Amino acid sequence: MKDPLIIAGPCSVESEEQILATAQALAQIPQVTMLRGGIWKPRTRPEAFEGRGEQGLVWLREAKQATGLPILTEVATPEHVELALKYEVDALWVGARTVVNPFSVQQLADALRGTDVPLFIKNPVAPDLQLWMGAFERFQKAGVTKLFAIHRGFSYYKETPYRNFPMWELPIELTQRLNVPLITDVSHICGNRELLLPTAQKALDLATDGLMIECHINPDAALTDAKQQITPEALKTLLSQLVFRSKGTGSVEHDLAELRGEIDDIDGELLQLLSRRMEVSGRIGEYKKCHNVAVVQMDRWKQILADHIAVGGSLNLDQELVEAVFEAIHQASIRRQTDILDACGNQ
Ligand code: PEP
Ligand code: MN
Numbered sequence: 001m002k003d004p005l006i007i008a009g010p011c012s013v014e015s016e017e018q019i020l021a022t023a024q025a026l027a028q029i030p031q032v033t034m035l036r037g038g039i040w041k042p043r044t045r046p047e048a049f050e051g052r053g054e055q056g057l058v059w060l061r062e063a064k065q066a067t068g069l070p071i072l073t074e075v076a077t078p079e080h081v082e083l084a085l086k087y088e089v090d091a092l093w094v095g096a097r098t099v100v101n102p103f104s105v106q107q108l109a110d111a112l113r114g115t116d117v118p119l120f121i122k123n124p125v126a127p128d129l130q131l132w133m134g135a136f137e138r139f140q141k142a143g144v145t146k147l148f149a150i151h152r153g154f155s156y157y158k159e160t161p162y163r164n165f166p167m168w169e170l171p172i173e174l175t176q177r178l179n180v181p182l183i184t185d186v187s188h189i190c191g192n193r194e195l196l197l198p199t200a201q202k203a204l205d206l207a208t209d210g211l212m213i214e215c216h217i218n219p220d221a222a223l224t225d226a227k228q229q230i231t232p233e234a235l236k237t238l239l240s241q242l243v244f245r246s247k248g249t250g251s252v253e254h255d256l257a258e259l260r261g262e263i264d265d266i267d268g269e270l271l272q273l274l275s276r277r278m279e280v281s282g283r284i285g286e287y288k289k290c291h292n293v294a295v296v297q298m299d300r301w302k303q304i305l306a307d308h309i310a311v312g313g314s315l316n317l318d319q320e321l322v323e324a325v326f327e328a329i330h331q332a333s334i335r336r337q338t339d340i341l342d343a344c345g346n347q
Pocket of ligand 1: 011122188326
């Protein structure tokens with residue numbers, strides 16, 4: 001893969017000393033490409049720290065001048081856009097709470113019309129691919145061309161070890177549909193320091209184009225997201241532990257395309273076989289109907305499943321897979337046969 005984009009920096013710009021010390025330490029890490037820092041913080045509760053506003057932009061620009069790192073901040077209103085551009089912020093991101101609101105997204109798109117600032121669009125809080133795509137479309141229509149996606153995980157109805165559940169299939173589908181670079185914000189996915197390494201590795205294995213990682217010179221004292229921020233030193237260690245894989249270009253891409261083609265052919269055959277099997281199931285259903293035989297015959301089924309697992313084992317298939325596939329097929333067969341009986345009862 002070409003060098004991944006590594007965006008690091010504090011959740012919030014808190015003070016001149018904090019952003020300068022953090023930026024200077026980050027600038028010593030060769031892989032770090034951009035410095036992030038929140039200026040206006042979307043907080044769940046009103047008493048919480050809401051960012052330093054314009055004063056923070058003065059300090060963030062100082063950090064850029066001191067280190068040469070391009071700077072990136074979150075915008076949620078046209079006023080934020082105007083101020084960020086006034087203070088020479090190099091790239092902007094739209095946060096998860098803003099992307100959920102098409103009115104806000106449209107206002108930002110109108111504010112950015114005619115500029116060529118790179119724009120990163122986070123996924124909306126809810127796992128709604130259409131809403132995320134809609135945001136891209138609004139900015140594209142406004143002529144904003146340098147667009148990136150940031151995956152920061154999704155609110156989830158169950159407790160999980162993550163702060164925001166990754167649902168990796170959603171960002172992957174977005175990039176397949178829109179062909180935009182994808183950055184994984186592992187800090188907001190994890191919500192803690194412990195999960196950062198495996199989550200970042202997973203993102204790289206799934207061919208992300210970069211990582212966003214929150215870093216603070218003194219994470220435990222951070223005014224926002226203290227639990228998930230790490231020191232620049234810890235970031236250096238984390239980056240050295242990650243395996244950056246090839247993204248597949250040239251002949252690798254070609255070989256992969258061939259193998260994927262083979263998989264597609266096999267899946268097609270599987271579908272044909274399943275359809276034939278269901279058709280025979282239907283014929284058995286008709287037979288049982290005419291001869292008054294019960295649909296489910298548990299002993300026979302248990303024996304068949306045991307035989308399949310044994311054969312599967314000799315073919316190097318694990319038991320869990322064989323069981324799950326045949327359970328699903330069996331259930332579908334039963335449904336087909338009971339439908340036949342119900343239709344008969346209605347005659
Ligand atoms: C952030 O990046 O600090 C932030 C508020 O992120 P999100 O919009 O993903 O919650
Ligand atoms: Mn944060």
